[in-house]
Amino acid sequence: MSIQLQSSIFNFLNALKENNNRDWFAENKSWFVEEESKLKSFFTNVMDGLNEQDVIESMKAYRIYRDIRFSKDKTPYKIYRSCSFKRSTDALRGGYHLEITPKGSFLACGFWQPNKEDLFRIRKEFEADTEEINEIISSSAIQKYFGGFYKGEALKTAPKGFDKEHQAIEFIRKKDFLLLRKFTNDQVLSSSFFSEVMESFNAARPFLDYMSDVLTTDVNGESIL
Numbered sequence: 001m002s003i004q005l006q007s008s009i010f011n012f013l014n015a016l017k018e019n020n021n022r023d024w025f026a027e028n029k030s031w032f033v034e035e036e037s038k039l040k041s042f043f044t045n046v047m048d049g050l051n052e053q054d055v056i057e058s059m060k061a062y063r064i065y066r067d068i069r070f071s072k073d074k075t076p077y078k079i080y081r082s083c084s085f086k087r088s089t090d091a092l093r094g095g096y097h098l099e100i101t102p103k104g105s106f107l108a109c110g111f112w113q114p115n116k117e118d119l120f121r122i123r124k125e126f127e128a129d130t131e132e133i134n135e136i137i138s139s140s141a142i143q144k145y146f147g148g149f150y151k152g153e154a155l156k157t158a159p160k161g162f163d164k165e166h167q168a169i170e171f172i173r174k175k176d177f178l179l180l181r182k183f184t185n186d187q188v189l190s191s192s193f194f195s196e197v198m199e200s201f202n203a204a205r206p207f208l209d210y211m212s213d214v215l216t217t218d219v220n221g222e223s224i225l
Helices: 008-018 022-027 029-050 116-128 131-137 140-145 185-189 193-203 205-215
Strands: 056-061 081-087 095-100 106-111 177-182
Touching: 008 029, 008 185, 022 029, 029 056, 029 081, 029 095, 029 193, 106 193, 106 205, 116 205, 131 205, 140 177, 140 193, 140 205, 185 193, 193 205
Parallel strands: none
Antiparallel strands: 056 081, 081 095, 095 106, 106 177
């Protein structure tokens, strides 16, 4: 089965970028609906593929309308299309994300801005032992598709209660725990893009499963579910 995105999605998003107003969008609503239908079909195929290698609870294709209530940027529409896939049950933590946009498409897996309880638990795990996470992050599959942890946001120094000289301080300072892979426009439009997305997500599974184990146990390794 051939699952391939077409250049028309980039044509639409580029045109929207140059005409980010309600009048233009209304005049081109049928174009948007056509592109959105094709994208959602692609996202649905990704979800089906994920369910062959993981257990996905839900897919969320984000709306194109921006929330401008508290933003200085009052342009009403996003110039990207994105979708997230949530893993099922409390035992399977983390998720998958795919974003399509001209000259900036990417996929990501993991934990973006975890809540304070999860963040503290992850940091305590890394404080105690980083052997397993280092082994996962340095694996050939993770290195091939992601090159290691995404840099993301981090504290300038150690979190309160942690030793700034700790050997794992680079992990402990992180605010996000993500694997991220970027794509060129040509890669997105290639016939192999769907396969590359699925292979990348599959390569991230050991990381997601490890983090799920951490976040469903206490510091003594006892289940909290």
